Amino acid sequence: MAISTADFKNGMCIEYNGKLWTIVEFQHVKPGKGGAFVRTKMRDVRTGRIVDNTFNAGTKFDSVRMETRKMQYLYNDGADFNFMDNSTYEQEAIGADVVGDVAKWLKENDDVTLQYAGDELIGIEPMMFVELEVTETEPGFK
Incomplete structure (x- = not known):
């Protein structure tokens, strides 16, 4: 099932670049100029490594049950x-x-x-x- 960045919630698990990630934090940003984007802090489920990523608003991801x-x-x-x-x-x-x-x-x-x-x-x-x-x-x- 595909989910959008607008549907992000803390603790949600997504698949990104072939890996499973848990969303630790996210923030929707609407600058004065340009399109909105979402800043996220994600934890790799297997290794526990935390990574900061920025996605354009509306980007779709596969949700993991x-x-x-x-x-x-x-x-x-x-x-x-x-x-x-x-x-x-x-x-x-x-x-x-x-x-x-x-x-x-x-x-x-x-x-x-x-x-x-x-x-x-x-x-x-x-x-x-x-x-x-x-x-x-x-x-x-x-």
């Missing part, structure tokens, strides 16, 4: 992290390279949110608060 799924983290089998969909009870194995730094916050049976762009997994959000147990600590120095 973003979907979030609530899942439960089950276990790590060494190569993959296994999650279960809370609504369908289907299990999904996700590679450690995709999970990345989120792995240190995952505890068995915790709920997480997986973000998809179409059928492609683009992000994993752990719970906002995690309760972990301290098993060992160095003695304090005075």
Whole structure:
């Protein structure tokens, strides 16, 4: 589905130059002379890099359907992290390279949110608060 720059909203996901981008900020500008344009700050969905772009008003882009799924983290089998969909009870194995730094916050049976762009997994959000147990600590120095 094609959308215009007039339809931009913060958090919207678009396809631009073959990449998926999330709109962080946008501003419509109508100068005294010349045509209107839109200044945007966009985040690359895969790399997290933020880029400033300027588009002419009315420029069309392909909209990307973003979907979030609530899942439960089950276990790590060494190569993959296994999650279960809370609504369908289907299990999904996700590679450690995709999970990345989120792995240190995952505890068995915790709920997480997986973000998809179409059928492609683009992000994993752990719970906002995690309760972990301290098993060992160095003695304090005075």
